[in-house]
Amino acid sequence: MKLKKTFLTIVIVAIALTLQSGCQEKTKTAPEQQKVELKTTAKTAPIAKPVKAPKVQVENPVVDFGVMGPNKRKTGKYNFKNVGQGILKITKIRSTCGCTVPDPVKKEYAPGESGTIAITYRSSTRKGVESKHLYIESNDPENPKFELTVKANIKLSIEATPIRLGLSTRQKAIVPPITIKSKDGKPFAIRSFSCTKGVISAKFDSTVSALEFVLEPIVDYEKLKDNLRGVIKIAVTHPFTKEVSIPYVTKAEFEVTRPRIIIQNAEPGQTIKKDLWITSNYQQMAEVETITIEKGHIEIASKENNGNDLKIVIDITVPPKKGKSRYFSDTVDIKLKTGQKFKVRCNGFYKRDIEL
Numbered sequence: 001m002k003l004k005k006t007f008l009t010i011v012i013v014a015i016a017l018t019l020q021s022g023c024q025e026k027t028k029t030a031p032e033q034q035k036v037e038l039k040t041t042a043k044t045a046p047i048a049k050p051v052k053a054p055k056v057q058v059e060n061p062v063v064d065f066g067v068m069g070p071n072k073r074k075t076g077k078y079n080f081k082n083v084g085q086g087i088l089k090i091t092k093i094r095s096t097c098g099c100t101v102p103d104p105v106k107k108e109y110a111p112g113e114s115g116t117i118a119i120t121y122r123s124s125t126r127k128g129v130e131s132k133h134l135y136i137e138s139n140d141p142e143n144p145k146f147e148l149t150v151k152a153n154i155k156l157s158i159e160a161t162p163i164r165l166g167l168s169t170r171q172k173a174i175v176p177p178i179t180i181k182s183k184d185g186k187p188f189a190i191r192s193f194s195c196t197k198g199v200i201s202a203k204f205d206s207t208v209s210a211l212e213f214v215l216e217p218i219v220d221y222e223k224l225k226d227n228l229r230g231v232i233k234i235a236v237t238h239p240f241t242k243e244v245s246i247p248y249v250t251k252a253e254f255e256v257t258r259p260r261i262i263i264q265n266a267e268p269g270q271t272i273k274k275d276l277w278i279t280s281n282y283q284q285m286a287e288v289e290t291i292t293i294e295k296g297h298i299e300i301a302s303k304e305n306n307g308n309d310l311k312i313v314i315d316i317t318v319p320p321k322k323g324k325s326r327y328f329s330d331t332v333d334i335k336l337k338t339g340q341k342f343k344v345r346c347n348g349f350y351k352r353d354i355e356l
Helices: 004-044 221-226
Strands: 056-058 062-066 073-082 088-095 113-120 126-139 145-154 160-162 167-168 177-182 190-195 213-215 227-237 243-251 252-255 259-267 271-280 288-293 298-306 309-317 326-334 341-350
Touching: 004 298, 056 126, 056 145, 062 073, 062 113, 073 145, 088 145, 113 145, 160 243, 177 227, 190 221, 221 243, 259 271, 259 298, 309 326
Parallel strands: 062 145, 167 243, 259 341
Antiparallel strands: 056 073, 073 113, 088 126, 126 145, 160 177, 177 213, 190 227, 227 243, 252 271, 271 309, 288 326, 298 309, 326 341
8 A cells, every 4th residue: 555655646746747847848938939930020021221312512503793794695604513322313404594504415423423514694685683593403302403593793884764665655645765875985876776566766877976875766656556565676886785775665545454354163054243344544435346255155244434444244154064174264355446455364163073
């Protein structure tokens, strides 16, 4: 009996030790397994690579030509460098001023590579400080349109007054004389006198040289009615100034206060009422000779004079929508008994939620 009890005791202890060993083994391997899984995840996760982008840097973004005469040419240049890490690709050098810019021979620049943009600048014929702009269009993500500036201070050797001529369509209106004077004491002669569509002319003797000339403008009023704005150009023999220019502006006999009508969120079949006013600048009554509607979406509701001004009320009927178009239009052509013509455009946009 003692031997059996001893044997059973040994067996029970052995089983207990085995179970304890198994539990400890599981406890030890669980965190180790987690470590292996974490290491595996860390190895397989993608790593984002930094994008290598180009960057334009201009050494001299402002070219100042200083004092210049009118209608003169000068050349200049802008030095630039690609200070980024990607290839710089220049698509265009855009000029919005009186500059000539040749297309760049080289359009791609490696990181650290430099280049030059050459320009030819022509000054205006008006005195004063002039500032114009150009743009480098490239794949620089931070500055795809890098702005460049051209500056000049235009000084005239010959000055014309008035600097702008104000005219009237009335033949009895007073037209001020034009005075052309040397500013540096050098005599000159007048070579030619020209104007937009021949509206204004003047008599002069091209064989006479002097320090100052006074010209009496001769206005063709029939041409003026069709050319209310323009420019007078006077060519001279002065060594530093070859031409002076004077813009002219004219107040029309009548003006329409609403030359364009815009309608938003229109619905087919809807009727919209609008007022048009034709006003007189010379105390003359506005009288209609004919009114023509281009597409028939507009009807004249009424016409009445308020003093010399004319009020025209129109009804705009929104037409049916065609296909996927969101837009409709019509035009009112008005001709007065005095010969003036006006074109009033109506542009409308349908509501987006309208079914086809």
